[in-house]
Amino acid sequence: MLRVAVVGSGPSGVYTADALTRQESVPDVAVDVLDRLPCPYGLVRYGVAPDHEKIKSLQGSLRKVLEDPRVRFLGNVGVGPAPLTPERLLGLYHAVVYCVGAATDRRLGVPGEELPGSYSATRFVSWYSAHPDEPPDGFALRARSAVVIGVGNVAVDVARVLARRADELRRTDVPEPALRALADSRVTDIHMVGRRGPSQAKFTTKELRELGALADTDVIVREDELALDPAYADPSGLPTAARRNVEVLRSWAAQPPRGRPRRLHVRFFLRPTAFLADEAGRVRAVRFTRTGPDGRGGVSDTGGGEEIAAGLVLRSVGYQGVPLPGLPFDPEGAVVPNDAGRVLRDGTPSPGEYVAGWIKRGPTGVIGTNRPCAKETATALIADAPGLLTRELSADPLAGLRAAGIRTVAWQGWLAIEAAEAQWGRSLDRGTVKIPDWEGLLTAAGHASAPPAEGPA
Ligand code: NAP
16 A cells, blocks of 8 residues: 655645545555644635635535545644654655645845734734634734735735624634734724736735725725836736736726725835834834836836835735755745655655645645646656555554654544534634634644644644
């Protein structure tokens, strides 16, 4: 039997398990899907915004894969630092596929970006998604004005959650402390700011349009910030997605504000250059330099600029892969060097080691992009199977994990967490409500132990 460990139970990990069990060249295959957290689904559980119920419902199809008799979910298993190093894991499985995503945020490299009150959007997302590494009371939302830096889909998510009425979020699985903080939020103005122009924004039109449907929020766009590059003076020459975004933004620019209690300002051509502190040392504003189209599809500084007051700043400039101890890492691309999913050590494929998802190709694409990516990796692994099967394994995987001092949360444990979250939700007269802390999750899973050693998997 070909024994494979998939490290990470987000979409790329689960799609890898799916591809390995669907192929027919090596019918006898057993896949353990390991996760540092006691809960499966990665960013579908801990990244997709709570009000995106349709995308969240993808959990149903991921679940089917994890319930396949040839697949076993093992949560609470940190891979990377000792005791469970990649080397040790490779002694337990013929092959290991790392699907650990991009666990941190990109830096801006601008003075003051770490001032109190300035956070990565990934932390804010983790907070409202009940990620157990993020303190449940981490955001108080006392500021009146918030700046979101970046115009990708994550920026749109965090701006929308800040702008949405808390009672609309009550029907989602958002954890109680976050729901209370959002209900008590004093934020009235949210400025989502792009360093380039509207035709270069990374958000998708569907996500952009949702902002216009927010009950209590006026979306404000300045006509003078909708300039197109002279190369695209006629918008019909733009790629379709960009053209649609520009159409939506132009329609908003033409519409006077309706006097709603919150305003979401979508701004362009402003490059952040400094974060400014108040006397208490907290962020009070972000300074921007004005940019303009450079005639070649990019932008250049045009002189001038402005300061936007903000007691809360969310930096939403993309995720970034982090090195996993014991695995090679390309710091430039922030990915594990690989050839079609085969991990390269010093330029040569390392027998039995593979990657899929964001740690393979970088943090881009929608959830579905992970399916062909995972399939490519699984195809490489299966092609290598005859050689992999000749490797002697040191122990039965579960015994090996136990010997490493790891107490796994198996599928039954996860089902117990799900049941506890449903029960808690009922007691609050809500639907399922997520448990936001390690102790609560492990207790619900039937463990009464501390979280595992820090590790990105
Ligand atoms: P992203 O799409 O790469 O957007 C990053 C944004 O940050 C861009 O506007 C980028 O501007 C800006 N940025 C980067 N460096 C900057 C700097 N130094 N100063 C100022 N701005 C800077 O990343 P993301 O929003 O984190 O999304 C990651 C992936 O997840 C994407 O593929 C996204 O579509 C996906 N996602 C999808 C959904 C959904 O489908 N609903 C939801 C969330 C995330 P430039 O373009 O100028 O670099």
